[in-house]
Amino acid sequence: MTDPCALLLQRGCRELGLEITEFEHDSLMAYLALLAKWNSTYNLTAVRDPEAMVVRHLLDSLAIAPLVDGQRLIDVGSGGGLPGVPLAILNPTNEVHLLDSNSKKTRFLFQVKTALRLDNMVVHHQRVESFKPSQQYDVVLSRAFAGLSEMVVSSGHLLKTDGVFLAMKGVYPQDELEAVESLCTIEAVHSVVVPDLDEQRHLVRMKALKASPQ
Numbered sequence: 001m002t003d004p005c006a007l008l009l010q011r012g013c014r015e016l017g018l019e020i021t022e023f024e025h026d027s028l029m030a031y032l033a034l035l036a037k038w039n040s041t042y043n044l045t046a047v048r049d050p051e052a053m054v055v056r057h058l059l060d061s062l063a064i065a066p067l068v069d070g071q072r073l074i075d076v077g078s079g080g081g082l083p084g085v086p087l088a089i090l091n092p093t094n095e096v097h098l099l100d101s102n103s104k105k106t107r108f109l110f111q112v113k114t115a116l117r118l119d120n121m122v123v124h125h126q127r128v129e130s131f132k133p134s135q136q137y138d139v140v141l142s143r144a145f146a147g148l149s150e151m152v153v154s155s156g157h158l159l160k161t162d163g164v165f166l167a168m169k170g171v172y173p174q175d176e177l178e179a180v181e182s183l184c185t186i187e188a189v190h191s192v193v194v195p196d197l198d199e200q201r202h203l204v205r206m207k208a209l210k211a212s213p214q
Contacts, residue, residue: 005032005050012059012195017066020090027089027116028058034112035080042104044080055196060168061086061143063194064203068166070138074099076128076155077144081109083168084141088121095120097137101127128154136160143168148180148204156183156208165206172202184208 006029013020020028035057036050047053061083068087071094075084078098088096098121100106106125113121124131140159145151148167159165165184169176177186184206192201 003029005029005054008051008054008196009058012054013062015195016059016063018062018090024089028086030116031081031085031089031112032058034108034115038108038111039080042108044105044108055194057082058086060194060197060201062090063192063201064166064168064190065090067190067192067203067205068139068141070163071095072135072137073097073139073141074133074137074158076140076142076151076158078109079105079144081112082143085109085112085116085118085121087141088118089116092120095122097122097124097133099124099126099128099131101125128158131158133158136163138163139166140164141166141168148173148176148206149183152180152183152206152208159208163207165204165208167204167206169202169204171200173204177204180206182209 009028032053035044039045047056064083065087074097076099078084078100081098084096084098098109103125106123109123113123137158138160140155142151151167152165186206188205190203192203194201
């Protein structure tokens with residue numbers, strides 16, 4: 001294995017304590033290739049360098065994998081498929097839904113699903129406020145929402161009564177945590193270390209104070 005991106009991914013997974021199979025590794029690399037290819041015309045991400053994509057996208061998503069539970073989850077505002085696609089690759093028996101309102105991005109996600117044969121991945125092209133799933137989710141996950149309160153208010157109807165919100169953040173979001181206290185119980189704020197990334201990362205785990213309407 002001489003591809004620097006493949007070596008970076010392999011080393012990063014080892015540092016994260018993730019024992020991924022060769023098939024999962026190859027699938028992650030295939031996803032990276034598609035992301036880099038489509039990015040030139042679809043502007044899926046501001047990150048252009050493939051090695052930087054490994055760190056800032058793949059490893060950033062994989063770093064939260066041990067903290068994500070639930071059989072059925074939705075990645076809200078998935079964009080180019082982060083963290084939804086890596087999580088779908090690592091958890092083939094879980095149902096992973098990706099929701100985005102941008103048609104170019106969902107076209108890309110459909111291409112990823114087809115090319116990687118991710119039968120456990122479902123893509124939805126719709127705004128979160130108007131999306132009405134047939135069944136609510138164990139986990140509502142997001143890497144893209146501007147604020148925790150906005151995430152809870154706009155996507156609360158997607159969550160099961162006993163489900164959890166998981167929000168990926170950079171620096172410790174003190175102000176956002178205080179703002180969302182009236183809406184949620186903050187169960188944990190995990191500090192997440194991403195290999196080869198000298199920046200703060202946190203994962204906020206929240207439960208709604210009361211059941212959202214069906």
